[in-house]
Amino acid sequence: MSTATVSRALSRPERVTEATRERVSEAVRVTGYTLNQSARSLRLQSARTILVALPDIGNPFFSTILDAIEREAARRGYGVLVANRFARGDTDPLRDYFLSNRADGLLLLDGSIDRAQLEALTRAPTSLPLIVACEAIADAPFHTVRTDNAYAAEQATRHLLRLGHSRIGHIKGPAGNVLTAEREAGFLAALCSAGAEIRAEWVLHGGFSMDDGARAARTMLDLQERPTAIFATNDEAAIGFISEIARSGLICPRDMSVIGFDDLGIAEHFLPPLTTMRQPREALGRLAAEALIDLIEGAPGKRVPRQFVLSSQLIVRGSTAPPRPR
Amino acid sequence: MSTATVSRALSRPERVTEATRERVSEAVRVTGYTLNQSARSLRLQSARTILVALPDIGNPFFSTILDAIEREAARRGYGVLVANRFARGDTDPLRDYFLSNRADGLLLLDGSIDRAQLEALTRAPTSLPLIVACEAIADAPFHTVRTDNAYAAEQATRHLLRLGHSRIGHIKGPAGNVLTAEREAGFLAALCSAGAEIRAEWVLHGGFSMDDGARAARTMLDLQERPTAIFATNDEAAIGFISEIARSGLICPRDMSVIGFDDLGIAEHFLPPLTTMRQPREALGRLAAEALIDLIEGAPGKRVPRQFVLSSQLIVRGSTAPPRPR
DNA sequence: TGACTGCATGTAATCGATTGCAAGACGATC
DNA sequence: GATCGTCTTGCAATCGATTACATGCAGTCA
Structure with a gap:
């Protein structure tokens, strides 16, 4: 039997006879034959x-x-x-x-x-x-698949505004990342259109990790005047932030509200359960x-x-x- | 120039002359040539x-x-x-x-x-x-790379015993998983050698997810008599458990101690920060x-x-x- | 000048699956 | 019995990189 027939038996079984198909299956089983993907890819x-x-x-x-x-x-x-x-x-x-x-x-x-x-x-x-x-x-x-980050950030900030907050801060993402800019823009847009105060010192340098959130918390704790709510660039930063302020006795949301971004699995089970913008991952x-x-x-x-x-x-x-x- | 020479120029530059090497580099740049990995793999x-x-x-x-x-x-x-x-x-x-x-x-x-x-x-x-x-x-x-789960589980349980707990429960992993059995065995071994009480109803069916931990919490909350400490099969189960008992007003570690397994990134930042067995991931x-x-x-x-x-x-x-x- | 060495390059086979085309087998129809 | 169509199978080229071996060329030395 030629390799051509074997190839056909495996890739288009209807093109060979029942008998051939069975002989091939049997041979594959006996010899433990496996297709060579490199050869297939090459061809x-x-x-x-x-x-x-x-x-x-x-x-x-x-x-x-x-x-x-x-x-x-x-x-x-x-x-x-x-x-x-x-x-x-x-x-x-x-x-x-x-x-x-x-x-x-x-x-x-x-x-x-x-x-x-x-x-x-x-x-x-x-x-x-x-x-x-x-x-x-x-x-x-390019072809792209993404979420509307600026709009979502605006929504998140609006949520804080609706709750009655007027002193709102933001933990930014890493410098140079596309998302950092978009989320910050949405944040500022929401504050602007609501006529709320924008303080440069409440817009904290951060990042996407929990440690970044914790660092931002330490920066904020040193401020004379603090915001009453924070929009964090993602859930991890939010969690790091909440966890770090807890060490200084500040309790979320009693002393400060925090909203995250992403809705990671942990968000629902964190203490307190995290308010967040869910991205359809x-x-x-x-x-x-x-x-x-x-x-x-x-x-x-x-x-x-x-x-x-x-x-x-x-x-x-x-x-x-x-x-x-x- | 033959393909053989090109191949040599790219894979073993020292085998061709300086001039050839440069002509090849130049040609690669101009034509945007990329090596075909399938052909290479096949050969x-x-x-x-x-x-x-x-x-x-x-x-x-x-x-x-x-x-x-x-x-x-x-x-x-x-x-x-x-x-x-x-x-x-x-x-x-x-x-x-x-x-x-x-x-x-x-x-x-x-x-x-x-x-x-x-x-x-x-x-x-x-x-x-x-x-x-x-x-x-x-x-x-087989060749294997793993951690000594039974021993680590024993250590985790010993930690709870050392703290003075004698009523200790366990959230098991998913049925059929190798780790479930090993960690349960270590847990039981520690209790046994300490002469502590082993109650079947305190060994809860669980799993590796936060939801599994939450489910185990609900089962436990229904018990007449509860343990004072829990060894969870992993950090996620531990977090789900702590989060769920919090809804019923039980606070970790005040009302119940919980130790996890793995030391995920979240463990350090959870509230309370999670005691756990760190696996060298x-x-x-x-x-x-x-x-x-x-x-x-x-x-x-x-x-x-x-x-x-x-x-x-x-x-x-x-x-x-x-x-x-x- | 001729023989030899050493190096750079070319020739051609090879890896294994796929597929267009050709050839053969078989049955149906006139 | 001849012709045709249909279906199955084999032949052989192909994909692109690698490499053993052959070839050719320059330089060296007797």
């Missing part, structure tokens, strides 16, 4: 694999999205290759060079990468299928994977940059309350 | 990729380990392919079939997989390099990746199953205290 010019580049797999925010991506990819028969700390590392040409042709497309979750470098990737002749998700620049000429991951695979499999003509924008949802829990009367 | 019979199979990427415990694995793999020039919910899914032959030859080895973090199935994988002629990490069976004939991931790549690159003769056992460390924080005098 078909497609690895059926996508590369997901993230800033931090260890962060539950990203790992949930990765979960959804992996599920969708598996459903469509694609493998998932991960590259962690994508933008941090030495993005030397060699790295790109060796990465190429191993994956059919790139799903970028890391907003810190240099934009020019990105545009180079998508340019012909390589023309790598690319989706930028989560940390995407709003007006960039599963949907983000699923859509991003879907869009990337469509792009890979679709006709090259279809490649007009499309932008998906999902919306976030206010989840009110116990970490926000009306300000304490003085 | 060299090695994909320089490992497959990491996990039960749940979204879980911060695993995602931190994955982080360490990815880092070590990248350092040694390997890509990382992830398969989530490995044991859950339909492990039909086709899946294994198409997975094969895409990766040079398997790093299994999922203890729920069928053991017979595993042994089949490692048998000749395929003889897939395999490391079982974290959720490994102690006496299994980075070291686990790094060692596992190291061992797997050694196995892949090493001589086939070297394949005597080796077992790495790391130890956990008691981290005392605020969620455990002496029992309240009655």
Whole structure:
């Protein structure tokens, strides 16, 4: 029997006779034959694999999205290759060079990468299928899947305003990140349109980790006058903040309201349960994977940059309350 | 210039003249040439990729380990392919079939997989390099990297005993998981050797999620007589438990001490800060990746199953205290 | 000048699966 | 019995990088 027949028996069983099909199955079982994916990829010019580049797999925010991506990819028969700390590392040409042709497309979750470098990737002749998700620049000429961060930040701040707060602070994200700017803008917009006081010293440098939140808390504790509520750039910063002020005897929400962003799993179970803006992480991951695979499999003509924008949802829990009367 | 020369210029620059090297670099730059990894893999019979199979990427415990694995793999020039919910899914032959030859080895973090199935994988002629990490069976004939769970569980329980508790409960992990049994055994061993009371109703069915911990809390709240301290199978269960009893007005550690397991990032920032057994997650991931790549690159003769056992460390924080005098 | 050494480069086979085309088998129809 | 169509199978080229071996060239020394 020729290898051609075996190949057909495995990939398109209806093209061979019942008898041949069974002989092949039997031989596969006996010899423990496994298909060589490299050879298949080489011949078909497609690895059926996508590369997901993230800033931090260890962060539950990203790992949930990765979960959804992996599920969708598996459903469509694609493998998932991960590259962690994508933008941090030495993005030397060699790295790109060796990465190429191993994956059919790139799903970028890391907003810190240099934009020019990105545009180079998508340019012909390589023309790598690319989706930028989560940390995407709003007006960039790429396919993007993201949430409307500025609007969601505005909503979060409005929630605090509605509760009666007028002295509101913000813990910012890391410098240079796309999201930092958008969320800060939304925060300021809400304060502005409500005519509330904006104090520069209440806009604290922060980051996306709990330690960043704790650091911001220490900065704030040193202030003469403190805000009565805080909009934190994400849940982790919010938690770090709440935890740190607790050491000084300040209790959330009695002494200070805090709202986060993301709705991580911990938010619901934290003490106090965290009020937050829920980002549809599963949907983000699923859509991003879907869009990337469509792009890979679709006709090259279809490649007009499309932008998906999902919306976030206010989840009110116990970490926000009306300000304490003085 | 022949392709052979180009290949040499890129892989072993010292084998060609300075002039040739430069002409090749120039051509690479101009044409945007990228190496075809499939062809390379096919020729060299090695994909320089490992497959990491996990039960749940979204879980911060695993995602931190994955982080360490990815880092070590990248350092040694390997890509990382992830398969989530490995044991859950339909492990039909086709899946294994198409997975094969895409990766040079398997790093299994999922203890729920069928053991017979595993042994089949490692048998000749395929003889897939395999490391079982974290959720490994102690006496299994595989290379393993794990922590001594039973001993660590004993230590955790001893901590509660030392504080003066004698009425101690346990939230178990999911049924069927290797770790569940080991941690329960350590718990019982500690109680036994201390001569403390063991009550079946204080050993609660649980799981690894916060919701599982919350469920266990509800079961416990219904009991006539309650323990004064709880050893939870992991930090998430501990947090879910503490959060849930708080709704009924029970405060940790005043009314009940709780110790967790893992030392997730949140443990330090939770309120109260969580006492826990720290598992060396980075070291686990790094060692596992190291061992797997050694196995892949090493001589086939070297394949005597080796077992790495790391130890956990008691981290005392605020969620455990002496029992309240009655 | 001829033989030899050492180095750079070219030639061609190889890895394993896929697939267009050709050939063969078989039955149906006239 | 010849012709045709249909269905199954085999042949052989192909994907792109690697590498053993062959070739060719320059320099050295007797």
